[in-house]
Amino acid sequence: MGAQTTLKKLYSLSLKTEEFVAPVFYFMAILATIASMMIILLIGASVTMRYLTFTPFRFTEELVGLLMTAAFFLSLPLVTLHKKHVRVLIIISSLSDRVKWWVACLACLFGISFCTWFLLLCMPWLEFAYERQIKTEVGRLLMYPWMSVLPLSMLLTIIAFIIRCFSDSPKDDI
Numbered sequence: 001m002g003a004q005t006t007l008k009k010l011y012s013l014s015l016k017t018e019e020f021v022a023p024v025f026y027f028m029a030i031l032a033t034i035a036s037m038m039i040i041l042l043i044g045a046s047v048t049m050r051y052l053t054f055t056p057f058r059f060t061e062e063l064v065g066l067l068m069t070a071a072f073f074l075s076l077p078l079v080t081l082h083k084k085h086v087r088v089l090i091i092i093s094s095l096s097d098r099v100k101w102w103v104a105c106l107a108c109l110f111g112i113s114f115c116t117w118f119l120l121l122c123m124p125w126l127e128f129a130y131e132r133q134i135k136t137e138v139g140r141l142l143m144y145p146w147m148s149v150l151p152l153s154m155l156l157t158i159i160a161f162i163i164r165c166f167s168d169s170p171k172d173d174i
Contacts, residue, residue: 007166010166011166011167013166014162014163014165014166014167015167017159017162017163018081018163018167021077021081021156021159021160021163022081024077024156025077025078025081025156025160026078028074028075028077028078028153028156029074029075029078031070031074032070032071032072032074032075033071035067035068035070035071035074036067036071038067039064039067039068039071042057042060042063042064042067043060043064045057046060058138058139059136059138059139059141061138062136062137062138062139062141063139063141066136066141066146069146069149069150070146070149073149073150073152073153073154074149074153076153076156076157077153077156077157077159077160078160080111080157080160080161080164081160081163081164083164104164104165105165108161108162108164108165109165111157111158111161112158112161112162115154115155115157115158115161116154116158118150118154119151119154119155119158122147122150122151122154123151125147126144126147126148126150126151129143129144129147130144
């Protein structure tokens with residue numbers, strides 16, 4: 001009975017947490033969409049400049065790379081929360097609900113571990129870029145604002161994995 005009560009409380013807490021963070025995740029996804037549209041506009045403008053004036057924008061490749069990275073990491077928490085990422089379901093679909101839940105929890109633990117590891121790896125690089133005010137080579141854009149998206153995304157993706165783990169509990173236990 002105690003484990004069932006704890007599971008109910010964790011499920012309730014995960015739902016409340018999801019209500020709180022979902023607007024943040026959606027806002028980040030909107031920013032990712034804007035970044036993706038900017039990539040298309042920037043490449044289109046650069047190609048147009050190449051053919052009309054024979055001088056494309058010199059910073060296009062750098063900015064497109066930064067925008068692409070930002071778009072990916074900005075959308076990652078929402079994609080993780082709604083399980084819209086690439087998944088292989090051929091084996092999972094044949095399992096019982098209880099086993100599916102354990103496999104989902106194991107997957108969440110792997111995801112949390114990876115995101116924590118990535119977060120710990122990217123923080124020293126962010127600090128280094130901030131302390132030295134590192135800029136891109138051609139466009140001279142400051143790197144640390146772009147790099148700050150990565151730890152923020154990893155932290156929020158960890159939260160998304162935790163929410164998923166407790167919100168995917170077997171329905172007969174709640």
